[in-house]
Amino acid sequence: MSTLNIVNKSPFEKRTLEQCLKRIGEGDSVLLIEDATISAVNGTAYANLLLEASKQSRLYVLQPDLQARGFAEKPLLDPVEAVDYAGFVDLVVKHERVHSWL
Amino acid sequence: MMEDEEYQGGEVKKFLYVNRRLPHGTVYALESLETVLIGAAFDQDVSMLFIDDGVYQLKKDQAPESIEFKNFSKTYRALEMYDVEKLFVERESLEERGLSEDDLLVDVEVIASKEVKALIDQNDVVLSF
Amino acid sequence: MKLAVLINEGPYQHQASDSAYQFVTAALAAGHEVMRVFFYHDGVNNGTRLTTPPQDDRHIQRRWSALADEHKLDLVLCVAACQRRGLVDEGEMKRNSKDAHNIADGFRISGLGQLVEAGIEADRLVTFGD
Numbered sequence: 363m364s365t366l367n368i369v370n371k372s373p374f375e376k377r378t379l380e381q382c383l384k385r386i387g388e389g390d391s392v393l394l395i396e397d398a399t400i401s402a403v404n405g406t407a408y409a410n411l412l413l414e415a416s417k418q419s420r421l422y423v424l425q426p427d428l429q430a431r432g433f434a435e436k437p438l439l440d441p442v443e444a445v446d447y448a449g450f451v452d453l454v455v456k457h458e459r460v461h462s463w464l
Numbered sequence: 465m466m467e468d469e470e471y472q473g474g475e476v477k478k479f480l481y482v483n484r485r486l487p488h489g490t491v492y493a494l495e496s497l498e499t500v501l502i503g504a505a506f507d508q509d510v511s512m513l514f515i516d517d518g519v520y521q522l523k524k525d526q527a528p529e530s531i532e533f534k535n536f537s538k539t540y541r542a543l544e545m546y547d548v549e550k551l552f553v554e555r556e557s558l559e560e561r562g563l564s565e566d567d568l569l570v571d572v573e574v575i576a577s578k579e580v581k582a583l584i585d586q587n588d589v590v591l592s593f
Numbered sequence: 594m595k596l597a598v599l600i601n602e603g604p605y606q607h608q609a610s611d612s613a614y615q616f617v618t619a620a621l622a623a624g625h626e627v628m629r630v631f632f633y634h635d636g637v638n639n640g641t642r643l644t645t646p647p648q649d650d651r652h653i654q655r656r657w658s659a660l661a662d663e664h665k666l667d668l669v670l671c672v673a674a675c676q677r678r679g680l681v682d683e684g685e686m687k688r689n690s691k692d693a694h695n696i697a698d699g700f701r702i703s704g705l706g707q708l709v710e711a712g713i714e715a716d717r718l719v720t721f722g723d
Contacts, residue, residue: 448619459717
């Protein structure tokens, strides 16, 4: 796998998510952590952006951060896979490099 | 800056520094540049990529003396002396901000947004502050 | 696998140091080596021993110090970032004629070269910041 891209900002506050997504491609993955986790939930204005990105990239969300923000029981966008910190570590190991979009 | 540091390990990796923020409003641009200089002193293969608001770091005519800040923008012109010669700027980021290559204080290679992934894929370590 | 971590924000203000702590804990539990945690920018503020958070809150610095003690972690604070922000160990205290030092157990102050070295020697470098 190519690059694990980490995004931690709410797309409602900063443009980091779209800035990341427009520059990645085949073999890349995106892990949503911290405030970015809320974009993984079904029904937001950014759903289509993530659905489009999922055609070529794998999408993950850090479950403990989502749970902290009150969305543990809410349905996620279909292509987004929830991971815990152990899963986060596995993603880092599986990709060739990690790029945190700060 | 700690320019006297050296790396004895002998291993060379490809480092890409991704700059996405304006200078002065936060310290990230300056402290990123300090890391770049150390990386070069360690004889690593260093490239810099300026995208989004990062393109403003290379803007000509910065005069932060007006706010009592050090003018570190001159350092970008000195990077060549540290063998940091691969500076990439994304065309779309310039255009979006009404800027062109002529507004930049140093020679760069302008690349398209769709070429960014290939650049990232060529590097071993990606640092973004 | 050999991992390294970079933390660019101070404690409490931003989740970065907490996220990094959880990540490092999980990596160690999975049997990976964490060869260095480097603190840069406001991240150096994680290394002061003078914080006193409310008793019902997590103690971010002590948590790092305990993890370092347990796993022989190398916690490095960037010297240039420390000097700008008033983080001082005994050596820096003497060198810069300060009247106190404030570095917590398990942390050391060193140059930015330690970050570049971590980038070279680790298989993966993971950054946490704002």
